[in-house]
Amino acid sequence: MSLNSSRSAGSSGQRSKRSFNSNSSNHSANSNSKKKKTTNQKTLGASWGANSHSSSRSSFKKSPFSDFGSYMVEKNRKLHNQFDSEASSSSHNGLNTGKNIFRGVSIFVDGYTVPSSQELRGYMLNYGGRYENYFSRHRVTHIICSNLPDSKVKNLRSFSGGLPVVKPSWVLDSISANKLLSWVPYQLDQLACNQPRLSAFFAPKIIPDSGDALRDAANQVKYENEDTSLVEARLEDADESEVCRSTEHRWQISGESDNVMFEKNNEESGQELHISSVKDCEMRIVEMTTSAAEDDGSVKDELQYSTHQTSVSASSCRLPTSSNAGSNQSHATLGDPNFVENYFKSSRLHFIGTWRNRYRKRFPRSSKGFKRTEPNLSASASPTAIIHIDMDCFFVSVVIRKRSELKDRPVAVCHSDSPKGTAEISSANYPARDYGVKAGMFVRNAKALCPHLVIIPYDFEAYEEVADQFYDILHKHSNKVQAVSCDEAFLDVTDAEGLDPEVLASTVRKEIFEATGCTASAGISRNMLMARLATRTAKPDGQCYISPEKVDDYLHQLPIKELPGIGYTLEEKLKKQNVQTCGQLRMISKDSLQKDFGMKTGEMLWNHSRGIDNRLVGVIQESKSIGAEVNWGVRFKDLKDSQYFLSNLCKEVSLRLQGCGVLGRTFTLKIKKRRKDAGEPVKYMGHGDCENLSHSVTVPVATDDVEVLQRIAKQLFGSFSIDVKEIRGIGLQVSKLENADTSKQGFGKNSLKSWLMPASRSREEQSNFHSVAGERVNVAFTVDHLTDCEDRRTDGTSGQLCDDSLGVQTPVGNHQSSGEPTLNQVSAPPPLCHLDLGVIECLPPEIFTELNGIYGGVLVDFVAKNKRENTSATVSHKQANGARNGGGRPLFNDVVPGNEIAVENEVYNEFKIFLTSIQQCLSLSSGICH
């Protein structure tokens, strides 16, 4: 194949073969030194953004008490701020009936506790104490912890600095007793002889020595393992039992038909233990579900999320006795209470999955994709020039760039170096690939293929840094950059006048190498599809141009699996039609493809097999959904485990929403349920063969509030009626996103917001209150909500315009926004903080109850709180401050507006209709609330 492919635009270390375009004259490898250390601008809340991450990491080394997981910097900042405002507000909301039991007490919670640190925080908040997210000898008066592993006791002893280290039951018992009890009887047993030591104040709580430890372990690998029963099997992932059983199950192992190990895992052929307890468990879930679905004002507290204030007032007397401190540790993976956090911290897929959002923050540029009708076709229009560029074996390259002794050896990135391990290879360098080692493979299979494979650990921070440099360079050379992933992007260089795209690609690659010490490869062609394919040919450390005339030749022999968009399943389906190459694919008519695979997919197949691709290189559009899921290490012993886990997942999702500045209305809970007959997965702590279930609900008020999320998630969870022991994975996804700023302060031209607004915002509005409201309700609500409980951005325009997020904020007085055509659309009900207390208080009780239900039960507390406060001040408070959990009410209230309600006011009447329509939306869109 006479494609114009060249190598070595950048590397001199292993200066290779053909050098493209001799322009790359002299860039020696040690030009590394002149690297401009890219600055630490980076992202705000995201984990590996150098700013947050490296700072949190370095502080982690010094201060063992700082939280360091994903988003934790942001989280702690918020938590800190929140405590004060929550505490001050709760001092007015009547919850702290128990007076200020903990006045003068300031606790720091270390490690896993029962109840959770968040619950303890809630107790302190409501009973006059303080809660510190970070340890500080100056502020903390008591350290709370229970049942630390011995390894940690020593450290605890050294940093406690003479402060009391007591069990959580001290807090609970004090609440029960309604007075502050002496902490002495509650001193941690393990520290009974508590010796104050000021010195080792910053002794690490956990030692992040992973790198060397891993390598040491590698060096002392025992090769005793001779069980190598190598069997020809193509399916890595399957539990062995499944291999024989199911023909239709999809094994996601891509293109791995080589030798892999096939182990017999015949222990425990899936017997059900404790049938009775399983049944019992199900019963309880069912009970919860129905009670939640029915109109049931009083709620079972023991099944609630560990949200502080609520349970305090309702069950503070019961909790202390019911929860045995430290007895039950069976959360996911050996009872790590911070499992979610820690898990994400180590997950490579989480890293690459969340990278995009970090990139968004780093380059919020809104230079939008350009429109062109026929970008692809005839040469008559200015021929497009697309460059696709991708780092070579990215994760490996970054780590070994300074270890030249490894460059020619087979190397792979993996958590484990065990020849028996089921850890996955993340990336393998090219020498390793010669042995057949590939990303996604179990390390034991990789080792079997390549016994001398060198395993190196992850370094997410470094990946993030190199990715930053990578994109800095790309943006320098083109303003049409479409990020694909942390190591891969498209450039549209059509408009790069006078610049040969190949020269440009070469330049860019050279700069990347000089800046990062890592090589990249590039493909150049007329569209994104062909550019991407060209990159494959170019790798490693090369570039390749595919001219329009060569496209047919290039594709003819190409296996269809190589086409982006064709994965395992499509390949298999097409194989059944005797289609293996693009040439064969072309023989099938578009109609036939569309009949077999659907309209869009059929067309995609038809187009791609011909090298046609009409996509445009464009800026990443705003995100449509945000979620988090964990499908590894998930093993629940009882309902409590699962709810604790889910609660943490909600926290994570809430933080991500806040981190992205969006609120969401649709919530989807995904559950992986062990398939019947599926035994313990081949992969350690994996999910194995599962059924994937999902339920979703759409609420009328967009939110990012953790408590609302928890409430919703719990409700959804209940709707599954699943035995928690069968759960192998959980995920929560939020969609129908709205911009938080416009949602919270933008005033829809056509929504309830304006007339529920505090009068202070608009005098005019106030004076016209009745008439205006009446009119508008008529137009906007009765019509729209009935026809359309649809998602809508707060700005009617599809939302990408910066104008709206920036300035517009149509001052309320402008409410008429005069006869906008958008009157036909409607916004969701306003955020809590925008409700006019006066209006709310005057509502008839029935309507108030309904509204409260719509707001997830927090309205009652909102009113209670605000009645005692300066109303105007609360407007600026974060919504969460007002979103106090209202004592475990069901998420949705089923009180149907009674027909007999005396309507003395037209406004109320319209409002009632609005509520009713919302109610309909709710009950229809969610299968769980009738």
Next chain:
DNA sequence: ATCCTCCCCTAC
């Protein structure tokens, strides 16, 4: 037709 929900598929 067009929407919605519940999936499946794909890519990194």
Next chain:
DNA sequence: TAAGGTAGGGGAGGAT
């Protein structure tokens, strides 16, 4: 031990 996430595209099938 090990860290199988994330988000968009899209199809099937039901409700409107």
